[in-house]
Amino acid sequence: MITKIILEEKISAVFKLINSAENIVITAHKGxxxxxxGSSLGLYHFLYSLEKKTNIILPDTPSESLDCLPSFNSILTLEKNETEAKEILENCDLIFCLDFNKLDRLGKLAPFIEALNCxxxxxxxxxxxxNFADVVISHPEMASTSELIFRLICRMGYFSDMNLQTAECICAGMLTDTGGLAYNSNHPEIYTIFSELLKKGVDKDALYRKLFNSYNESRMRLMGYFLCEKLTIIPEYQTAIISLTKEELKKFNYKKGDTEGFVNMPLSISGIRCSIFCREENDRIKISMRSVGDYSVNELAIRTFGGGGHKNAAGAESTLTMEETIEKIVSELATPNS
Ligand SMILES: [Mn+2]
Structure with a gap:
């Protein structure tokens, strides 16, 4: 049995909106x-099975490791398909905003979505x-948005119609947001849902290999450099800090997505409760923060650079130099969380 965590009134509101819509757009956060x-494509395949005209429009291109997902190539981005994307948005009559909580998480796509009347x-x-949406289904206690999509489809009464593509995409999202069920995955119902997805025919083992073990050689070498040359441990705060500059990334032929998962690695050192990864991108420093147990990197992200996220996974951006950014984070590590 799966608990009915989404309010009934929200389920029926979504159901009604889907029924009366003809041109649906799904969007999700930048990067x-x-x-x-996974949640976008899962919902996309589901809406297609209802014969709803649906498009996915994202701010920018997802990492290549996700191209194993069915219909990955149908995803449009503002970055690469600007004219087409704007045209579709002009005609859309319902929009799903998935896996983000604030419009600015859409980057350059934000003003277009904000301006929509649908x-x-x-x-x-x-x-x-x-509070930018007409219907809000927000559940920070859930490990992934993909899990919420599964719950929504079931509650609308479509579980038995769920096709393999939908199941596969949901499975991918649930796997990636839990590091392959390594963290954020103590909720027993996650496994009930996995069991149902497997019954739909998902090959979880093959999907895992495609998602987590399909990297190129230069990414492996970058990882070696990252761990060997760049890892700094601050024992008094049980924290690891690692940085990579643009020049360093270039040396290893960095492609988008190549550093995904790096921030989690120092957490496998016994006694480390917090890992911080600073990566230079364009004119700023992207900061990823991860923690284990009670230490809240969400609070640290808010305090340092006005970022945010979850207790154990958060992010922020800095416009300071790399040195200044790290200095500021280290000085804030001394401040205990509330
Ligand atoms: Mn997510």
Whole structure:
């Protein structure tokens, strides 16, 4: 049995909106990860099975490791398909906002979505959402948005119609947002859902290999450099900090997605409770923060650079130099969380 965590009134509101819509758009956060893409494609395949004209429009291109997902190539991005994307948005009559809680998480796509007059449905699991949508399904206690998509489809009465493509994409999102069921995955119902997805025919083992073990040689060498040359441990705060500059990334032929998962690695050192990864991108420093146990990197992200996320996984951006960014983080590590 799966608990009915989404309110009944929200389920019926979404159901009604889907029924009366003809041109549906799904969008998700910039730098789309496995959960953003998995939940979008899962919902996309489901809506297609209802014969609803649906498009996925993302701010930018997802990492290549996700191209194993069915219909990955049908995803449009503002970055690469601007004219087509704008045309579709002009005609859309319902929009799903998945895996983000604030419009600015859409980057350059944000003003276009904000300007739309059609109803917006937000489905997400990040803390502290902005009230920009007409229907909000926000459950920070859930490990992934993909899991919420599964729950939504079931509650609307379509579980038995769920096709393999939908199941596969949901499975991918649930796997990637839990590091392959390594963290954020103590909720027993996650396994009930996995069991149902496997019964739909998903080859979880093959999907795992494609998602987590399909990297290129230069990524492996970059990882070696990252761990060997760049890892700094601050024992008094049980914290690891690692940085990579643009020049360093270039040396290893860095491609988008190549550093995905790096931030989690120092957490496998016994006694480390917090890992921080600073990566230079364009004119800023992207900061990823991960923790284990009670230490909240969400609070640290808010305190340092006004970022945010979840207790054990958060992010922020800095416009300071790399040195200044790290200095600021280290000085804030001394401040205990509330
Ligand atoms: Mn997510």
């Amino acid at each position: 789309p990860d496995g959960d953003a893409v 109803p917006k449905i937000m489905i997400d699991h990040h803390l502290d959402y902005d």
